[in-house]
Amino acid sequence: MRCCEILIIGGGIIGLAIAIELKAQGAAVTILCRDFAEAATHAAAGMIAPQAEELPPSPMLDLCLESRALYPDWIHKLESLTGLNAGYWACGILTPRYRYSEKPGWLDRASILTHQPDLSDEVIGGYWFPQDAQVDNRALAKVLWMAAQELGIEIHTGIQVDAFGTGKPARFKSDSNITHLETNQGIWKADRYILATGAWSQELLPIPVFPRKGQMLAVRVLDHDLPLKQVLYGEESYIVPRRDGRIIVGATSENVGFQAGNTAIGVHQLLSAAIRLYPPIQHFTLEETWYGFRPTTPDELPILGSSPYANLTLATGHYRNGILLAPVTASAIAQFVLTEKTDPRLEAFHWSRFNLGT
């Protein structure tokens, strides 16, 4: 049996970011990670896009804007700690449109083309969000992993948590404590537990977090002159240029459970939509296809904060915004775990908004 102070279940961007914040504030933290490679963290495009995602005015938009504002300092700290580059790029996001929108800020076609030449003849206008940005999510995952190791956070991989031990019948009851975790490598015990298992959260708790599959692909520009200098967020696809000539195209949104693999139709849809939006894509080299599983909830908002178990905190269900929300989730969850004070930022994201029959 292994005993710890705080045990985080899940080694994706959310689990790592929370662990680093807790450790930086003096807590002893251990992460149990089943498979680092399966996390949605790696599959994402890395957009930091609260405005381009068109989130309506809401606590969610506020949380996303706060997290976007935290990004530059958060990345700076992580890069200073590790000496690695996370590919943060305050490049702005352009949202070219085929249809007119009455939302404020509309730019006509000529203005959109000054930001990005060679767009589709069908683009009639759109919006420019200079504060939206991107990070190279795969590079960031490595930086977080290294930072966690630099800080002395224990990370155990290949550990499948099979069940929570509660010392009572396995019910979702407010007076219960988690007493231990049953894993494929024995019993683990901690004072506090944090669930950050994304799309797989239902394996451990009856909370409504479901996988929403996203297929992605990457092309590469052959010459050194980068044709794209900001993200293009179109009506049917988004195109995310990295500084090294790689260009990410995403993403499908499919309710197919954990069905693995890229499909011909998925890749076809992505390429058609990307070529329609930005025709030069057709000449670039196809480099990679992949897929991942967004952790989605019925209202598409994350589940953050206390749980029905007194010593279990929830940080899951980030859906399309896990990369964006990592810094603010880390800050708010660490503060909540260390002080046990309710954080007003988390109120709108409490699990009890769902009727779970408890």
Ligand code: GLY
């Ligand atoms: N954040 C973009 C996506 O989930 O496809």
